[in-house]
Amino acid sequence: xxxxxxxxxxxxxxxxxxxxxxxxxxxxxxxxxxxxxxxxxxxxxxxxxxxxxxxxxxxxxxxxxxxxxxxxxxxxxxxxxxxxxxxxxxxxxxxxxxxxxxxxxxxxxxxxxxxxxxxxxxxxxxxxxxxxxxxxxxxxxxxxxxxxxxxxxxxxxxxxxxxxxxxxxxxxxxxxxxxxxxxxxxxxxxxxxxxxxxxxxxxxxxxxxxxxxxxxxxxxxxxxxx
Numbered sequence: 001x002x003x004x005x006x007x008x009x010x011x012x013x014x015x016x017x018x019x020x021x022x023x024x025x026x027x028x029x030x031x032x033x034x035x036x037x038x039x040x041x042x043x044x045x046x047x048x049x050x051x052x053x054x055x056x057x058x059x060x061x062x063x064x065x066x067x068x069x070x071x072x073x074x075x076x077x078x079x080x081x082x083x084x085x086x087x088x089x090x091x092x093x094x095x096x097x098x099x100x101x102x103x104x105x106x107x108x109x110x111x112x113x114x115x116x117x118x119x120x121x122x123x124x125x126x127x128x129x130x131x132x133x134x135x136x137x138x139x140x141x142x143x144x145x146x147x148x149x150x151x152x153x154x155x156x157x158x159x160x161x162x163x164x165x166x167x168x169x170x171x172x173x174x175x176x177x178x179x180x181x182x183x184x185x186x187x188x189x190x191x192x193x194x195x196x197x198x199x200x201x202x203x204x205x206x207x208x209x210x211x212x213x214x215x216x217x218x219x220x221x222x223x224x225x226x
Contacts, residue, residue, distance in 0.1 A: 001194045006050055006201030008037055016057020016111065022185065022203050023048035028125070039203065042183050043163030043224035047123035050187075050201065053078065053111035065104030068124040068159060070097045070149060072167065072220070074187045076117025082107030084135040093140040095148050095167065099159050102130035120187060120220065124149065127161055134159070140169045145176070145221065166221045175212035182209055182223045189217030 009020040024038040025046035032038065041047070053076075061081070071078070072095045080088045083105045084098050089112075098105055111117050136159065138148050147157070150164030168176070169188075183205045190199040191213045198204060200217075211219065 001196060001204055001206035003196070003198065004037065004039060004203040006203075010035075013051075015060045016054045017051050017059060018054065019049045019051035020201075021047070021049050023183075028123075039183070039205070042181070042205075042222050044125040044127060044161055045122065045163050045165070045183070045222050046125055047121070048185060048203075049121045050185075051119050051121060053109075053117050053119065055114045055116060056111055058110040059108055061106055061108040063104055063106050064098070064100045066102065066126060066129055067100045068097060068126055068149070068161075069100065069107075070095065070122040070124070070165065071109065072120040072122070072187070074118040074120060074218070076111065076113060076115065076119075078117065078119060079110040079112045080107065081110060084133060085137075088137070090137075093169065095138040095140070095146075097136045097138075097149060097159060099126070099131060099134040101126070101133040103133050105133045120185070122165070122220075124161060124163055124165075128153075140167055140218075143170055143174050144168065150225070162226055163222065163224050168217075168219045168221065170213045170217050170219075172213055172215050175210075177211070178209040178221065178223075180223050180225075181205075181207055182221060184209065184222065185220045187218040187220060190214045191217050191219070 145166040
C-alpha cells in the first residue's frame with residue numbers, strides 16, 4: 001500500500017479558497033513538474049482537492065461542462081449558488097454532486113460564516129458525453145459506506161459511471177474489508193489500513209483494503225467496476 005500525506009503537498013488556492021490538490025490526473029492537467037507530488041486518479045476520477053474557505057470566502061461564479069463535480073462538507077457549511085439547485089445549503093457531512101453534461105452549469109460555493117470551513121472537491125469525467133445537467137444531494141450514514149457516485153444507465157440514486165465513490169463514517173472500533181484496486185482518502189480520525197496507521201489527510205492506494213478505526217473516522221473510497 002502506498003501513502004501520500006497532505007502535509008507533503010504544497011498549499012495553493014484561488015479567490016477565497018486555500019487548498020491541497022491531492023489528485024491531479026495528467027491526461028486532464030498535463031505533465032506534472034518534478035516538485036508536484038500529487039497522484040493520478042483511477043477510472044474517471046481525475047481530481048481531489050482538500051480545501052478550506054476563508055471566513056465568508058467564495059469560489060466566485062464559474063462554469064463547468066462535461067465534468068461531474070462532487071463537494072463533500074467535512075466541517076462547516078457552504079451556500080450553493082448557480083444554475084443547478086440555486087440557494088441550497090450544504091451542511092457538515094452532506095455531499096452534492098453536479099453533473100455538467102453537454103450544456104454545462106454555473107456555480108459559486110460560498111462560506112456564509114465568519115469561521116473557516118473545510119470541503120473536499122472531487123471531479124470525475126462522464127463516460128457518456130452530452131448528458132443533461134443534473135444535481136443530487138446526500139447525507140452520510142453512520143457506520144456504513146454511503147454510495148454517492150457510480151452505477152449503470154438505469155441507476156436512480158447515483159449518476160451512472162463505471163467509477164464508484166463511497167464515503168464511510170465510522171465510530172471507534174468499526175471495520176470493513178474491500179477486495180479490489182482502490183484509492184482512498186481519510187478526512188477524519190485515525191485508523192489501521194492494511195496493518196499501517198493512517199490519519200486525516202492521508203491518501204492511500206493499493207490492491208485490497210482491510211480497514212479498522214482507532215477513533216471516529218471518515219474515509220472516501222474510489223474504485224472501478226466494469
